[in-house]
Amino acid sequence: MKLITAVIKPFKLEDVRQALGEAGIQGLTVTEVKGFGRQKGHTELYRGAEYSVDFVPKTKIEAAVADALVEQAVEAIIVSAATGSIGDGKVFVSDLSQAVRIRTGETGDQAL
Amino acid sequence: MKLTRKLAVASAAAMAAAVPAVALAQDLSAGDTAWMLTSTALVLFMTIPGLSLFYAGMVRAKNTLSVMMQCFTITCLMTVLWVFYVYSLAFGSDVGGFVGGFDKAFMAGVTVDSMSGTIPETVFSMFQLTFAIITPALIVGAFAERMKFSSMLVFMALWVTVVYGPVAHWVWGGGWLGEMGVLDFAGGTVVHINAGVAGLVAAIVLGRRKGYPQTPMKPNNLVLTMVGAAMLWVGWFGFNAGSELAADGVAGMAMAVTQIATAGAALTWMVLEWMSHGKPSALGLVSGAVAGLVAITPASGFVGPMGALAIGAASGLLCYFSVVKVKRALGYDDSLDAFGVHGVGGFVGAILTGVFVDAGLGGAGLGDVSMGGQVLIQFFGAGATIVYCAVATFIILKVIDAIMGLRAGEEAEQEGLDLALHDEAGYNLQ
Numbered sequence: 001m002k003l004i005t006a007v008i009k010p011f012k013l014e015d016v017r018q019a020l021g022e023a024g025i026q027g028l029t030v031t032e033v034k035g036f037g038r039q040k041g042h043t044e045l046y047r048g049a050e051y052s053v054d055f056v057p058k059t060k061i062e063a064a065v066a067d068a069l070v071e072q073a074v075e076a077i078i079v080s081a082a083t084g085s086i087g088d089g090k091v092f093v094s095d096l097s098q099a100v101r102i103r104t105g106e107t108g109d110q111a112l
Numbered sequence: 113m114k115l116t117r118k119l120a121v122a123s124a125a126a127m128a129a130a131v132p133a134v135a136l137a138q139d140l141s142a143g144d145t146a147w148m149l150t151s152t153a154l155v156l157f158m159t160i161p162g163l164s165l166f167y168a169g170m171v172r173a174k175n176t177l178s179v180m181m182q183c184f185t186i187t188c189l190m191t192v193l194w195v196f197y198v199y200s201l202a203f204g205s206d207v208g209g210f211v212g213g214f215d216k217a218f219m220a221g222v223t224v225d226s227m228s229g230t231i232p233e234t235v236f237s238m239f240q241l242t243f244a245i246i247t248p249a250l251i252v253g254a255f256a257e258r259m260k261f262s263s264m265l266v267f268m269a270l271w272v273t274v275v276y277g278p279v280a281h282w283v284w285g286g287g288w289l290g291e292m293g294v295l296d297f298a299g300g301t302v303v304h305i306n307a308g309v310a311g312l313v314a315a316i317v318l319g320r321r322k323g324y325p326q327t328p329m330k331p332n333n334l335v336l337t338m339v340g341a342a343m344l345w346v347g348w349f350g351f352n353a354g355s356e357l358a359a360d361g362v363a364g365m366a367m368a369v370t371q372i373a374t375a376g377a378a379l380t381w382m383v384l385e386w387m388s389h390g391k392p393s394a395l396g397l398v399s400g401a402v403a404g405l406v407a408i409t410p411a412s413g414f415v416g417p418m419g420a421l422a423i424g425a426a427s428g429l430l431c432y433f434s435v436v437k438v439k440r441a442l443g444y445d446d447s448l449d450a451f452g453v454h455g456v457g458g459f460v461g462a463i464l465t466g467v468f469v470d471a472g473l474g475g476a477g478l479g480d481v482s483m484g485g486q487v488l489i490q491f492f493g494a495g496a497t498i499v500y501c502a503v504a505t506f507i508i509l510k511v512i513d514a515i516m517g518l519r520a521g522e523e524a525e526q527e528g529l530d531l532a533l534h535d536e537a538g539y540n541l542q
Contacts, residue, residue: 048436
């Protein structure tokens with residue numbers, strides 16, 4: 001099993017969710033995050049106090065995926081989340097040592 | 113009532129200083145009374161929730177309740193102190209031109225039938241109370257996000273006793289500044305210079321917020337601030353037009369000039385910011401509006417429409433520089449610009465009242481003093497208020513600091529006053 005983590009532009013969430021569904025991934029966890037890579041932030045001004053805001057709002061998606069589906073899941077994310085401009089985000093794949101379905105107690109691939 | 117400068121000053125003084133039953137046997141005017149009942153509600157509305165929302169949106173989320181709590185509690189506390197003795201200090205029988213006596217303490221002699229001019233004395237007293245409420249509430253903006261709640265209560269109680277009551281008496285209650293001919297229709301000195309100067313002193317004595325100015329301290333909810341600013345504008349009609357204490361032409365003009373000055377000041381600030389920064393901001397726009405409201409306050413019964421526009425523009429300009437440039441340069445942490453807007457705006461309005469009262473400039477007329485003479489009187493009135501307020505505020509703060517401390521403490525400031533001092537969070541959004 002693998003844990004796929006992707007940081008994407010927030011407005012791309014729907015597209016990515018749909019693409020992952022078509023790729024056979026049934027569940028997702030979504031978190032609102034902020035971050036930066038090469039994308040620049042912006043400036044805000046409040047009564048003469050200027051703030052440069054480096055962090056940009058992003059959305060993080062996590063999905064636990066069976067080994068067999070990893071390649072198509074990553075492909076689905078990359079295709080659906082891309083806009084072509086800086087700040088599109090990144091996908092990370094890490095090993096997942098265990099997964100358990102709470103309701104039934106199923107483990108491993110049965111839990112995904 | 114035909115307005116001349118002398119009549120405006122004298123009527124306010126007479127209504128305030130006279131024992132109602134004997135001196136002024138005026139019939140109750142239903143129109144005046146209805147308007148003054150409304151004005152009282154409008155001015156209270158300016159504090160709760162107008163000013164409360166204005167401030168609440170500008171502080172950080174962890175402190176949003178604390179400013180609203182302070183404004184609301186001040187409303188309650190000032191009410192009690194007012195009816196105990198502050199009403200008497202301001203409007204009781206004159207003692208040496210400095211303060212009123214205690215003849216009206218505990219609202220002695222104020223019955224259902226007592227009159228103050230053409231309105232019931234109860235209405236006059238409550239109307240004036242709303243001014244005694246908003247003035248201390250304005251000071252909250254200067255020490256926001258770091259003052260201990262208990263010390264704030266003690267400070268406000270002492271301040272309204274030692275500063276607000278006497279100064280209100282000086283200008284409106286038959287005291288020496290009113291007698292000297294200082295023109296302050298609705299509270300440029302009594303409310304705004306007082307609050308602004310006290311705010312500056314408090315900001316300096318308490319010291320800067322931890323992390324200021326390097327740490328970002330962004331407003332948590334400017335939507336609330338916009339709503340609060342709008343409420344202030346609408347309520348201010350009661351503040352200015354209500355200060356005529358009658359429903360007549362002067363009140364009408366006061367309302368008109370209030371509207372005009374505010375719009376002029378808001379646009380001025382917006383244009384300045386647009387030129388300086390490249391984009392106009394919502395916070396700048398409403399800050400300009402408040403600057404205009406403040407400046408027109410002392411002038412509202414004395415100037416005409418074009419004078420109002422000039423006053424608004426001047427205030428927008430000077431308050432903009434005061435808030436955006438001067439504060440930053442001098443380094444003091446007047447968190448929500450109590451001094452920058454109310455102190456500076458009040459001063460600008462007070463001085464320009466002496467200019468635009470001239471009939472030649474559309475005003476009510478200078479009476480038997482020259483424009484230069486009136487401007488000097490205005491300077492003096494403002495100056496006397498500034499000095500007295502600054503010294504008294506400083507002493508009060510130092511005494512409280514010695515006894516119980518002023519600041520909430522570093523940990524409380526870090527955690528946020530809402531949780532640290534009130535065990536509450538403003539937003540539990542999940």
